[in-house]
Amino acid sequence: MIGQVSTISRRHAINIASLARHCYMRSIPISSQLIKTCTTSSQSHYDIAIVGGGVVGKTVACQLLSNPVFKSKKIALVATEIPTLDPDRGSNMQDSGSTHQSERHDSAPDLRVYTITPHSRNLLKSCGVWDKLLPNDFFSFQDMQVWDSVGNGHIRFHAQQAGKKHLAHVVEHKVLLSALQQRMEELQQNFQCFNTYIPAKVKHYCPPDAANYVSHIGLENGDEFRAKLVIAADGGKSVIRTLSNLGTWGWDYDQVAVVATVRTDGPNITAWQRFFPTGPLALLPMRDGYSSVVWSCSAEMAADLTQLSSKEFCQRLNEALLDPPRVAETFTYPDFPIFSDLVKGLTNTTQTIMAVGAMADPFQAPPKVTEITGDRIQFPLKLSHAITYCRPGVALVGDSAHAIHPLAGQGLNLGLADAQALVDVLAEGVLCGESLSSPIFLEEYEKKRKKANVMMALVMDGFKRLFGPSPDAVALARNVGMTSLNAVEPLKNQVIKYAMGLT
Structure with missing residues (x-):
């Protein structure tokens, strides 16, 4: 069976290659490199059009360009912003002995940062993006501590418990986007047909009909093209999703995240997160001794x-x-001695559990913040999820498909997993001779990703509500649960692996 599929794929590739349009080299003003592109007519036709030039959109592009299955396909990328490469990123970055490898950044970090899990790192490495990052472009942390502001409950996570060197890597938005751009330009040199529309915005979009499964896209600059498959990576306010009539469900959290970059009084090598009734506060270690603050609270x-x-x-x-926690009140019932004795017994039991759990992996005090660097920004928080990810000829990835609470930093990781899953099923479809717009394989993509994305969204929503305003009895139970989990290593290991994308 494997031999049969391989034979089909070779014949299929030869047939498509023989029909491919002539391509030529032209200079693209956004880069000093020569980029191979397709000749464009008044209305070009593509096999795949990626709408959105952010991290997820360019990851999809790099995944496609690095997979030989798509070698003969015509691909386009539509992005709203002209990409800029980091001036420190020269062609000599390829040399592991380059002096650039040891240079530090002179500028303050980008306010937008991502927590990249080991699974996402492997994905980026598989298409050659991760290798474009300098050693000090990111910070890898091994430990994380989560604790409550109401009660003494805490839990500590360690990468070694999951058999890994790092729990995650903190990378700035501009650094990761620059690495993606560099790798994409590099891959274009060996690709038959790839066009970029940058800067460009979608003005109108006609979804495919049942007759031919071909979409029509018109851009604000007057360019128009058709595509067999449109991949919507254009964010939470996705134009493609809206015009495709792919609805969403979800709710606003009535919360805002305040983001800042700070320095601490000593090296910060741990990710910290403290829960308050008003929302969680995270302190993430970054390169060059910086730390990123994400503080969720009311407007x-x-x-x-x-x-x-x-x-x-x-x-x-x-x-x-650093302030000590508020201790949950212990209730007494003077008119009902039996109730008072019961509560007293439960209190003693919980104190014993808390003491044992605390000794298993003791609480560590976070570092003191000494200064803030740069501006502070804020953005509203909500949960949003597309009712369906696909229709014939259209697929949603990343924020166009889902948005979750940022308390665990999983948003981008879900989007990267979308990118990998979609490219994998498309490759399978090409090898089987199916059309790229075929609902069979697009539905397989949705089946693979929807369950995982909904589960993560609801888990994050549950944590947000669990640590929100609540009676002291709930806070006490919450603290006991955290501390108990801290002491039960096998269960804690499963939680770590889930958060790292390893299960």
Whole structure:
């Protein structure tokens, strides 16, 4: 059977290659490199059009360009922003002995950062993107601590418990996007037909009909083209999703995330997260001794935090990170001695559990924040999920398909997993001689990703609600649960593996 599929794929590739249009080399003003592109007519025709030039969109492009199955396919990328390469990224980055490998960044980090799991790192490595990052383009951390502001419950995670060197890697948006752009341009040199429309915005879009499964896209600059498959990677306000009548479900959290970059009084090598009734506060280690702050709270509190002076903001941060927890109240029932005795017994039991759990993996104090670097920004938080990811000739990936609460930093990891799953099923379809717009393989992609994405979204939603405003009895139960999990290593290992994308 394997031999038969291989024979079919070779014949299929030869047939498509014989029909492929003539391609030529032309200079693209956004780069000093020569990029191989297809000759464009008044209305070009593509096999695949990727709408969206962000991290997920360019990851899809790199996955396609690096897979020989798509060698004869005509592919287009539509992006709204002109990409810029890091000036430190020269062609000599390929040389492992290059002095660029040891250079530090002079500028402050980007406010937008991502927590890349080992699974996502492997995905980026498989298409050659991760190797474009310098050693100090990212920070890899081995440990994470989560604790409550109401009660003494805490839990610590360690990469070694999952058999890995690192729990995750913190990478800046601009750095990762630059690495993707560099790798994409490199891959284009050996690809038959790839066109980029940059900068460009979709003005109108006609979804495919049942007769031919071909989409029509018109851009604001007047360019038009058709595509057998449109991959929507154009974000939470996806034009392609909207015009394809692919609805969404979800809700606003009535919360805002305040983001800042800070320095601490000592090396920060751990990811920290403390839960408050108003929302979680995360402190993530970054390159060159920086740390990223993501503070989820109400809109009123966010407005206050962004208007504080740098000194006042640091003070508020340290109070939130370092102040002792509020201890949940123990209730008594003077008129019902039996109830009081029962509560007293439960309290003693929980204190014993907490003490044992704390000894299993002791609490560590986070570092003190000493200064803030640059601006503070904020963005609203919500849960949003597409009712369906696909229709014939259209597929959603990344934020166009789903948005979740950022408390675990899983948003981009889900989008990267979408990219890999979609390219895998498309490759399978090509090898079987199917059309790229075939609903058979697109539905297989949705089946693979929808369950995982919905589960992660609901888990994050559950954590957000669990640690929200709640009675002291709930807070006590929450603390006991955290501390108990901290002491049960096999169960904790499963939680770690799930968060790392290993299960």
